[in-house]
Amino acid sequence: MRELSGAMGDLGTLFPLAAGFVVLNGLNPSGLLVMMGLANIVTGLAYGLPMPIEPMKLIAVTAIAQRWSPALIQGAGFGTGLAWLGLSLTGAVRRLAACTPGSVTAGIQLALGLLLVREGLRLALTEWPLALISLAIIVTLRRNRHVPAAPVLLVLGLAVAAWRGELGGSLCWGVSLPRPALFSPTDVWRGMVLAGFAQVALTLTNAVIATSALIREYWPERSVSEERLALSTGLMNLVAPFLGGMPMCHGAGGLAAQHYFGARTAGANILEGIMEVFLGLFLATSVARVFGAFPAAILGTMLLAVAAELGRLALRPRGRELVPLVATTLVALVGGTAAGFAAGLATHYLMKPLRRGAA
DSSP: OHHHHHHTTTHHHHHHHHHHHHHTTOOOHHHHHHHHHHHHHHHHHHHSSOOOOEEOHHHHHHHHHHTOOHHHHHHHHHHHHHHHHHHHHTTHHHHHHHTOOHHHHHHHHHHHHHHHHHHHHHHHGGGHHHHHHHHHHHHHHTTOSSSOHHHHHHHHHHHHHHHTTOSTTTOOOOOOOOOOOOOOHHHHHHHIIIIIHHHHHHIIIIIIIHHHHHHHHHOGGGOOOHHHHHHHHHHHHHHGGGGTOOOEEOOHHHHHHHHHTTOOSTHHHHHHHHHHHHHHHHSHHHHHHHHHHSOHHHHHHHHHHHHHHHHHHHOSOOGGGHHHHHHHHHHHHHHOHHHHHHHHHHHHHHHHHHHHHHO
């Protein structure tokens, strides 16, 4: 049950982006869900640990806001897959990770937590009484081995949506299979120019370096290298687009969410993957409506809990390393994680002579 709870821990980011891809961009829901489910299962078996599979957020937000075609979305995903395969095989990721101090990684985690606070509050305040009930459930049941918080919140959300009459006629059973997707080299290039290249910088900081650091924090005896995370990101995005999948990556926020709500083994990935494959094969036509009907206040409260977990891990006594952490966080909040990463590195290396002088 705790693995099931952890599998549901990052629904706050998955629900709105997946629904947007299906409703606004016309992405085939069967392909999106089945490919995400298979990625979860394969990743869980490969790593033997909880390993989040999430939409690439920058591409997702840009594609939804600009109403990209499915071909352009899948072209961008394939382009990022090529980029990550190259960065992994050439060793570039390893070299970037080696020169990145822990304070900069912590700053990225803290910035992500603060961004989640902003989004979580926006969603939670849509119905603050329901948000308070959700918070009470999280505090009371998060560590319960038999009735953990996330499944209870999922049932609560579906019950509220049904009580409001927003699920009436939503569940339409029927077999749906992923359809082969076609995209051109032009789609790949346009997708990379519009959002893909910026997404690579975001993925480097949040989904590769910060995720690897968080794994070392949670499982010191089971570390996963940045190079391996880059390789798995590349491989799944080279395969998924051809069957209608969306651009996917790992993520520190998703891992913190899974761990916070109970995930400790690959069972969380496998359970989530089975659920997604089932939904994609048998309830694909209904899933967008169910996503849209789920109460935003519950998702917002879950995001706030994850933000608190990221903040707890990032804000530890760091002495003079606090300066690069703060620089990374502030610039990342204003200019994005890539700019924050650059600012943190610059601050860290500019301060090195000062630290030597003080010593």
